Amino acid sequence: MDSQHASSGEHPKIIGTSSETTEHKLQTVLEAVGKTVAAIEYGxxxxxxxxxxxxxxxxxxxxxxxxxxxxxxxxxxxxxxRDLTPPDVHTDLMPFWTHRARPHD
Structure with a gap:
């Protein structure tokens, strides 16, 4: 998703959890539902x-x-x-705010 997608209100389409690993990750993040965020670190x-x-x-x-x-x-x-090393690769998180219905609403 790039800034053009974010400004148009487009967001990633979640297509499900296709494996036991992704299901475990989902259960981990679902533990945050209902909690109150006190602080955020990012970097x-x-x-x-x-x-x-x-x-x-x-x-x-x-x-x-x-x-x-x-x-x-x-x-x-x-x-x-391939002719590269892991430090040759850069990854990042791309945070975006959008209006989006909650799942199952």
């Missing part, structure tokens, strides 16, 4: 030994819990098959 994350550059967001809730959303990729797998 570049410290490199973890030969990994790609990335960003993350951490949502801190009033009950003392926190949910971090980080980037995962297959950069290491790609580097084995």
């Amino acid at each position: 570049e994350v410290e490199s973890r030994g030969g990994t790609h550059a990335a960003e993350a967001v951490v949502l801190h809730f009033t009950d003392g819990t926190a949910l971090s959303i980080e980037i995962g990729s297959n950069a290491r797998d790609l580097s084995a098959a």
Whole structure:
């Protein structure tokens, strides 16, 4: 999604959870429903030994819990098959505000 999509109100279309892994991730983030956000951290994350550059967001809730959303990729797998290294890859989060109906409303 680019800034043109965001300004037009377009948002990513969620097509479901296609595997046990994505279902587990969904259940993890659903634990945030009903919680109150107290603080937010956002920015570049410290490199973890030969990994790609990335960003993350951490949502801190009033009950003392926190949910971090980080980037995962297959950069290491790609580097084995191509002439690049994981640090050659850069990923980022792209936050957008839109008016969007809640799921199942």
